[in-house]
Amino acid sequence: MPDRPCESGxxxxxxSGGGFLPAKRPLTWLVVGLATxxxxxxxxxxxxPDVPRAIATIATTxxxxxxxxxxxxxxxxxxxxxAFAFTIxxxxxxxxIGGEGQLLAGAxxxxxxxxxxxxxxxxxxxxxxLLVGVVMGSLWGFVPGWLLHRFGVxxxxxxxxxxxxxxxxxxxxxxxxxxxxxxxxxxTIPIAREAFLPLLLVRPPxxxxxxxxxxxxxxxxxxxxxxVAGFELAACGANPRASKVxxxxxxxxxxxxxxxxxGLAGLAGALEVAGVHHRLLEGxxxxxxTLGILTGLIAGGDPRRVLPVAFFLSVLEVGAGxxxxxxxxxxxxxxxxxxxxxxxxxxSDRAGRWRS
Amino acid sequence: MTGSFSFAGFAQLxxxxxxxxxxxxxxxxxxxxxxxxxVAQEGIMLASASLGFLVAFKTGSVAxxxxxxxxxGGLSGLVLSLGSxxxxxxxxxxxxxxxxxxxxxxxxxxKLAIGVTLTPxxxxxxxxxxxxxxxxxxxxxxxxxxxxVLVTFTVLVSIALWYVLFRTSAGLILxxxxxxxxxxxxxxxxxxxxxxxxxxxxxxxxGLAGAYLPLAxxxxxxxxxxxxxxxxxxxxxxxxxxxxxxIFWGGLFFAAVEVLAYRVQIGGSWVPYQFILMLPxxxxxxxxxxxxxxxxxxxxxxxxxxxxxxxxxxQGQG
Numbered sequence: 318m319p320d321r322p323c324e325s326g327x328x329x330x331x332x333s334g335g336g337f338l339p340a341k342r343p344l345t346w347l348v349v350g351l352a353t354x355x356x357x358x359x360x361x362x363x364x365x366p367d368v369p370r371a372i373a374t375i376a377t378t379x380x381x382x383x384x385x386x387x388x389x390x391x392x393x394x395x396x397x398x399x400a401f402a403f404t405i406x407x408x409x410x411x412x413x414i415g416g417e418g419q420l421l422a423g424a425x426x427x428x429x430x431x432x433x434x435x436x437x438x439x440x441x442x443x444x445x446x447l448l449v450g451v452v453m454g455s456l457w458g459f460v461p462g463w464l465l466h467r468f469g470v471x472x473x474x475x476x477x478x479x480x481x482x483x484x485x486x487x488x489x490x491x492x493x494x495x496x497x498x499x500x501x502x503x504x505t506i507p508i509a510r511e512a513f514l515p516l517l518l519v520r521p522p523x524x525x526x527x528x529x530x531x532x533x534x535x536x537x538x539x540x541x542x543x544x545v546a547g548f549e550l551a552a553c554g555a556n557p558r559a560s561k562v563x564x565x566x567x568x569x570x571x572x573x574x575x576x577x578x579x580g581l582a583g584l585a586g587a588l589e590v591a592g593v594h595h596r597l598l599e600g601x602x603x604x605x606x607t608l609g610i611l612t613g614l615i616a617g618g619d620p621r622r623v624l625p626v627a628f629f630l631s632v633l634e635v636g637a638g639x640x641x642x643x644x645x646x647x648x649x650x651x652x653x654x655x656x657x658x659x660x661x662x663x664x665s666d667r668a669g670r671w672r673s
Numbered sequence: 674m675t676g677s678f679s680f681a682g683f684a685q686l687x688x689x690x691x692x693x694x695x696x697x698x699x700x701x702x703x704x705x706x707x708x709x710x711x712v713a714q715e716g717i718m719l720a721s722a723s724l725g726f727l728v729a730f731k732t733g734s735v736a737x738x739x740x741x742x743x744x745x746g747g748l749s750g751l752v753l754s755l756g757s758x759x760x761x762x763x764x765x766x767x768x769x770x771x772x773x774x775x776x777x778x779x780x781x782x783x784k785l786a787i788g789v790t791l792t793p794x795x796x797x798x799x800x801x802x803x804x805x806x807x808x809x810x811x812x813x814x815x816x817x818x819x820x821x822v823l824v825t826f827t828v829l830v831s832i833a834l835w836y837v838l839f840r841t842s843a844g845l846i847l848x849x850x851x852x853x854x855x856x857x858x859x860x861x862x863x864x865x866x867x868x869x870x871x872x873x874x875x876x877x878x879x880g881l882a883g884a885y886l887p888l889a890x891x892x893x894x895x896x897x898x899x900x901x902x903x904x905x906x907x908x909x910x911x912x913x914x915x916x917x918x919x920i921f922w923g924g925l926f927f928a929a930v931e932v933l934a935y936r937v938q939i940g941g942s943w944v945p946y947q948f949i950l951m952l953p954x955x956x957x958x959x960x961x962x963x964x965x966x967x968x969x970x971x972x973x974x975x976x977x978x979x980x981x982x983x984x985x986x987x988q989g990q991g
Contacts, residue, residue: 412712482954607773649780663766
């Protein structure tokens with residue numbers, strides 16, 4: 318334990334048997350990297366496009382042009398926040414598969430504020446939009462947390478079920494409640510200009526979300542690794558029984574971990590509304606939940622690793638988008654690559670433990 | 674509710690819609706009884722719906738479609754049980770990974786095999802097989818005996834599972850594996866092998882449930898067509914307390930809620946239809962909350978068994 322000061326409780330428990338731990342040895346990472354590269358080449362070769370060009374597209378789109386880099390940063394925001402929404406409850410041994418619903422709930426809240434509180438002064442309005450997003454996401458995390466706290470219903474189910482509730486709610490809000498009659502797709506009318514996130518760059522537009530994501534990353538790291546509450550969370554994940562004996566309210570810790578996670582996913586939704594779409598639209602959740610969970614698992618729940626891993630996956634996603642546009646390769650190719658990275662990380666760790 | 678409501682029609686649709694819930698929940702139950710908690714139903718069902726549809730579309734044979742879906746489901750189950758036994762990995766982590774993989778595969782496979790088409794490609798679907806004589810009965814015949822083969826299969830499988838679990842020694846061993854693998858190990862039986870078999874057969878049932886959606890409902894595969902039925906079936910397994918009989922009756926209830934929501938949506942009501950569509954998910958959460966105290970779950974559910982660990986109290990921490 319002393320050599321791993323910042324590992325979440327879940328991982329500590331897994332270290333004692335039957336779990337996963339991200340590989341620590343550079344050699345393992347090298348093997349993972351090479352194997353991933355190999356499988357990418359094989360998949361691309363099977364699909365037919367010019368392999369070297371395809372790989373160059375995936376790897377360099379984010380860095381070749383300014384626009385590519387901005388796209389990558391914009392992707393990083395929801396992916397990293399959704400990853401935190403998954404890893405914080407994971408640290409307490411709880412599985413939050415409801416990031417999607419929490420993101421949408423946050424987006425609904427942010428849209429409502431952006432539409433109806435537009436008379437507030439701008440320095441108040443933008444934080445208010447984000448705050449309501451956080452509160453709504455947190456509420457979406459509270460329901461499964463409360464069902465767990467009060468009735469002992471497994472959170473992995475209820476978090477997912479809340480996703481479907483949110484999906485239908487978004488459809489109601491965007492298609493029936495505040496619809497934009499000129500959009501061909503369930504979409505609300507745009508929020509007030511004053512509620513837009515401040516821009517860091519005007520062309521191509523880059524809102525200040527990436528800065529917020531990095532600040533959140535630092536805050537999560539401090540919370541998880543340097544506060545009593547974070548330590549209690551980790552303790553509950555590591556050994557619920559011992560935590561209880563030492564006077565920690567384990568069930569309340571689970572509840573609050575789900576609410577914090579939900580709040581961060583809600584923040585992601587509010588940032589997407591206030592920074593990117595400027596309205597609520599159906600399908601805005603994209604595949605952020607999947608990417609967030611992948612990020613959280615590849616990072617092994619360690620808050621310090623989430624941002625770099627999220628950046629890596631964002632590069633892959635942006636590259637895959639370009640690949641689909643220029644070479645007509647299906648975008649799911651990159652998904653196979655991501656899945657393989659995850660499997661390689663999980664398995665290599667077990668293999669590494671056998672040797673030692 | 675519209676005027677065209679008929680009890681027989683409702684009951685027939687209910688039995689028809691029960692199949693994916695009950696099959697997937699029995700699959701979950703089977704793995705759970707051996708102590709392996711499969712949470713990949715949604716992904717496995719999506720992938721096998723996609724594969725089952727593609728095979729049926731290419732070969733023109735519904736049976737081959739269902740067969741391939743079963744193989745895929747069985748393989749996913751095997752990945753779960755091998756990963757959690759031999760590699761000793763966390764069952765939830767493998768399940769979540771499998772869910773994501775199934776999600777990705779389900780959209781990738783049609784793109785590779787068919788490509789993007791303007792009109793949805795149609796595969797043959799299951800036809801209703803009226804049972805001779807019984808199918809000619811007035812109301813009861815319509816409800817019970819003029820259904821497709823898989824409805825009958827689901828009923829038979831549920832009965833068979835109940836019999837095997839509670840009336841044979843193999844079932845006793847399986848239940849013991851989920852309650853106390855140390856005892857099973859002490860008897861000289863191979864805990865891992867029991868888990869492999871149970872989870873693999875469970876996965877096959879889940880695959881079958883997935884393929885039922887394109888091959889009985891629509892004739893085509895659409896993205897995300899499982900619509901949470903995989904997750905609902907996990908809830909159903911809990912609701913049924915991991916007992917085949919109670920899962921079957923619970924499945925009828927789940928199907929009734931689904932059909933009811935559909936009927937109300939078509940018939941129109943003063944509540945916006947989106948709220949009606951939330952009903953199955955909300956009802957499930959409510960039912961889970963109310964039944965959580967009463968329903969029993971296997972003691973070792975979701976926990977890995979490690980022979981090397983000596984003390985029984987430290988068993989199953991992972």
